[in-house]
Amino acid sequence: xxxxxxxxxxxxxxxxxxxxxxxxxxxxxxxxxxxxxxxxxxxxxxxxxxxxxxxxxxxxxxxxxxxxxxxxxxxxxxxxxxxxxxxxxxxxxxxxxxxxxxxxxxxxxxxxxxxxxxxxxxxxxxxxxxxxxxxxxxxxxxxxxxxxxxxxxxxxxxxxxxxxxxxxxxxxxxxxxxxxxxxxxxxxxxxxxxxxxxxxxxxxxxxxxxxxxxxxxxxxxxxxxxxxxxxxxxxxxxxxxxxxxxxxxxxxxxxxxxxxxxxxxxxxxxxxxxxxxxxxxxxxxxxxxxxxxxxxxxx
Amino acid sequence: xxxxxxxxxxxxxxxxxxxxxxxxxxxxxxxxxxxxxxxxxxxxxxxxxxxxxxxxxxxxxxxxxxxxxxxxxxxxxxxxxxxxxxxxxxxxxxxxxxxxxxxxxxxxxxxxxxxxxxxxxxxxxxxxxxxxxxxxxxxxxxxxxxxxxxxxxxxxxxxxxxxxxxxxxxxxxxxxxxxxxxxxxxxxxxxxxxxxxxxxxxxxxxxxxxxxxxxxxxxxxxxxxxxxxxxxxxxxxxxxxxxxxxxxxxxxxxxxxxxxxxxxxxxxxxxxxxxxxxxxxxxxxxxxxxxxxxxxxxxxxxxxxxxxxxxxxxxxxxxxxxxxxxx
Numbered sequence: 001x002x003x004x005x006x007x008x009x010x011x012x013x014x015x016x017x018x019x020x021x022x023x024x025x026x027x028x029x030x031x032x033x034x035x036x037x038x039x040x041x042x043x044x045x046x047x048x049x050x051x052x053x054x055x056x057x058x059x060x061x062x063x064x065x066x067x068x069x070x071x072x073x074x075x076x077x078x079x080x081x082x083x084x085x086x087x088x089x090x091x092x093x094x095x096x097x098x099x100x101x102x103x104x105x106x107x108x109x110x111x112x113x114x115x116x117x118x119x120x121x122x123x124x125x126x127x128x129x130x131x132x133x134x135x136x137x138x139x140x141x142x143x144x145x146x147x148x149x150x151x152x153x154x155x156x157x158x159x160x161x162x163x164x165x166x167x168x169x170x171x172x173x174x175x176x177x178x179x180x181x182x183x184x185x186x187x188x189x190x191x192x193x194x195x196x197x198x199x200x201x202x203x204x205x206x207x208x209x210x211x212x213x214x215x216x217x218x219x220x221x222x223x224x225x226x227x228x229x230x231x232x233x234x235x236x237x238x239x240x241x242x243x244x245x246x247x248x249x250x251x252x253x254x255x256x257x258x259x260x261x262x263x264x265x266x267x268x269x270x271x272x273x274x275x276x277x278x279x280x281x282x283x284x285x286x287x288x289x290x291x292x293x294x295x296x297x298x299x
Numbered sequence: 300x301x302x303x304x305x306x307x308x309x310x311x312x313x314x315x316x317x318x319x320x321x322x323x324x325x326x327x328x329x330x331x332x333x334x335x336x337x338x339x340x341x342x343x344x345x346x347x348x349x350x351x352x353x354x355x356x357x358x359x360x361x362x363x364x365x366x367x368x369x370x371x372x373x374x375x376x377x378x379x380x381x382x383x384x385x386x387x388x389x390x391x392x393x394x395x396x397x398x399x400x401x402x403x404x405x406x407x408x409x410x411x412x413x414x415x416x417x418x419x420x421x422x423x424x425x426x427x428x429x430x431x432x433x434x435x436x437x438x439x440x441x442x443x444x445x446x447x448x449x450x451x452x453x454x455x456x457x458x459x460x461x462x463x464x465x466x467x468x469x470x471x472x473x474x475x476x477x478x479x480x481x482x483x484x485x486x487x488x489x490x491x492x493x494x495x496x497x498x499x500x501x502x503x504x505x506x507x508x509x510x511x512x513x514x515x516x517x518x519x520x521x522x523x524x525x526x527x528x529x530x531x532x533x534x535x536x537x538x539x540x541x542x543x544x545x546x547x548x549x550x551x552x553x554x555x556x557x558x559x560x561x562x563x564x565x566x567x568x569x570x571x572x573x574x575x576x577x578x579x580x581x582x583x584x585x586x587x588x589x590x591x592x593x594x595x596x597x598x599x600x601x602x603x604x605x606x607x608x609x610x611x612x613x614x615x616x617x618x619x620x621x622x623x624x625x626x
Contacts, residue, residue, distance in 0.1 A: 055501075058501075060501055084505065088505060088506075089505050091501070093498055096498040097501075098499055099499040099521070102520075110506055110508065111506040115507065163506065
């Protein structure tokens, strides 16, 4: 079993705009652990640094500072090319993450060949079919011969999951795996990931902006806001008893008609049940303001 | 206005089903990777391919059957007919024989330049864009410099600079390749920049693919239609430029091409002597070859631009649907 320890992970992007140079801190001292069999959810709005963390874990970006330590059960560290055998990633957009030129078989067979999981064409093919069957793609023989444009979004995302698990990965980074899918098939893909996690005892980092699925599928939730972890804790307590204003806002944005108004008000916001539309929540200061930018007194 | 009367036009969805049904019946497999890259048989492709194939066959096999193109006879400027199918030149050389050898020479130049220019543009365009950073800046600066250098004057200067006895087929081909690759490299660079940021390239890197494999297996196949059309364009460019150079007297010294034929026809006052059989055949072959290659290029366009393909696919489906409705 493989676990990941992320310590003080920081990523800065240098932006050059004409003569001006500025630094954007996309991820600011984020720490968390990924343990076998457990799911950590990263929640936050667009631009909060969720995907940058995923890309750093997948070694697509280099961290500016901080460390990502992947260790086996006996505490031996995982380095170099072996890293990719242990840590794999599922991308957000299944319509972009499969090469339109290659067959499904190619996508699943390549990681098997790169990491020498199989020998010979026959064994590789057998393994590819097995992987496709594991992600509920049947008839697997038929689907292996197809090309990405002949599959639906849900099927493509299953192929992407099969590809990620093909090298025998123990750590799975799922970067908003269902946000591009039809609502009707999201649950199927999420349940599939939960089943695979149980079977393989995977450590999963689940990145999302959907609090409902984060609560349902994860053990721990980290709320990310402008690159910083503003709140963390067991899934249920973060959702049901949010402490930080931003988490309260996120929880309140979830479309739950019964709870919505109450939560916002409980968070210390003005009563908006009337027709007073002159106040708005400022995402960046975490305050309610009226139209003339004065903070609204908490009732 | 809403039209509530049901249309008699058969629906495209029905045709889709009909197509799928016939495919199932015949047990056809879906088109695999390489086959889908081939352009489908459109009228323009068939015509273009026919023209080019005929000219290539003539250039390949023609020289085996014709007389010696250099034999000088007393019967100068004979119109077509008699012993000479396309007449003779001023010095009594057989025009058909000259035409066959000249076509072969022009095709050789076109092919060599096409391959060289495509290789150069793929190297500078794809590699620079994939590596990014300093390599990209350097490669793209270099191709920009090559791009703004006016082609034909440079070709004339280089051709004029190389002594005539050394100015062989390969010299001309290299000169044309060096002046002809830059525009294609820029197109390939732009396309690669877009491709390398696609998720599937990132996914293959996460899977552990090496850089050369990412370029060769994940990126390059998606560039093939662009490269193919640029190759065809480079061939047209080379044949036309070589004809232009040769017409100016700056062509290869040891080989005959369509351009050198026109050069000698011009020098021999073919136009003033109304010896049309001397200059029309080489001119016609150049024009037909350019036309045929362009038609092929239009068909390759369909692969690059799926919108064009959809228009035709839709028309085909509608035809099938109408047929099914008529039955």
